[in-house]
Amino acid sequence: xxxxxxxxxxxxxxxILDGRKSQTRRPVYGAPPNTDPSTDWAWFNDGRFxxxxxxxxxxxxxxxxxxxPFGCSxxxxxxxxxxxxxxxxxxxVPREIAECYGGILVWGRVDNTSHDEENDxxxxxxxxSIHMPKAFARTWxxxxxxxxxxxxxxxxxxxxxxGIHKFMRDHNLGGYWTTSFARLWDSIYAKQGLGWEQxxxxxxxxxxxxxxxxxxxxxRAG
Numbered sequence: 001x002x003x004x005x006x007x008x009x010x011x012x013x014x015x016i017l018d019g020r021k022s023q024t025r026r027p028v029y030g031a032p033p034n035t036d037p038s039t040d041w042a043w044f045n046d047g048r049f050x051x052x053x054x055x056x057x058x059x060x061x062x063x064x065x066x067x068x069p070f071g072c073s074x075x076x077x078x079x080x081x082x083x084x085x086x087x088x089x090x091x092x093v094p095r096e097i098a099e100c101y102g103g104i105l106v107w108g109r110v111d112n113t114s115h116d117e118e119n120d121x122x123x124x125x126x127x128x129s130i131h132m133p134k135a136f137a138r139t140w141x142x143x144x145x146x147x148x149x150x151x152x153x154x155x156x157x158x159x160x161x162x163g164i165h166k167f168m169r170d171h172n173l174g175g176y177w178t179t180s181f182a183r184l185w186d187s188i189y190a191k192q193g194l195g196w197e198q199x200x201x202x203x204x205x206x207x208x209x210x211x212x213x214x215x216x217x218x219x220r221a222g
Contacts, residue, residue: 001218004070006077006141007129010109012163013081013139016209021163025185026069027194028052028148028201041201043148047072050148052201070146070205076215077207078137080129082109087124098133106136140215141207152199154181161206 006024008016015021041052045068053063070077084107089097097104107123154162159177164184182196194200 002071002075004075004077005080007080010081013079015163016139020165022208023158023161023204023206025202025204027189028066028203068146068203070203071143072146073143075143077141077143078134079139080132082126082129083107083132083136084123084126086122090124094131094133098135140210142210143205143207145206147204148201149204150199151185151196151202154178
């Protein structure tokens with residue numbers, strides 16, 4: 001069992017906490033699968049790595065090796081998001097805080113609010129998700145399934161599981177789940193040349209939220 005980080009913004013974390021989000025997708029970075037949508041690539045995995053190949057069988061033609069950012073079924077993901085600690089620690093880097101000050105109060109920015117509004121006056125500077133120490137993660141996900149598909153293969157049912165309700169409301173998209181997801185995808189990845197129209201390969205992950213107690217039980221079980 002591996003424990004892997006996953007970055008999410010406050011809106012997506014809120015969707016997980018509300019039970020509205022149980023899937024996520026990320027581009028499969030690296031050519032040729034993303035750069036030539038007309039190529040008939042196939043995918044298989046060996047339980048750890050994924051392989052894309054352009055022949056009828058893996059040992060024919062060309063193939064590339066990839067490592068899923070979501071791991072595989074049974075792995076754990078700990079969510080990193082914008083965070084802050086007491087202002088008295090603002091002069092310390094994240095590693096120093098995590099190593100020297102266990103048990104301190106950590107705020108998480110979810111929809112621009114903290115988890116503990118009573119103590120908001122003590123909040124220090126907000127720090128980016130990429131710098132959140134693993135020890136501070138409070139949202140843990142159990143990976144149920146990982147697969148590879150073209151982004152346009154997403155079904156309306158799966159688009160709904162992406163937790164895009166707020167995006168739909170903000171853009172007056174009603175019940176158009178796939179259209180809403182396509183617009184959200186473009187808002188993040190179009191500038192990278194991996195927009196909806198390019199139909200890139202994506203990592204897709206189905207997960208469920210678990211408690212910190214369940215995480216500890218899984219660790220003890222090995």
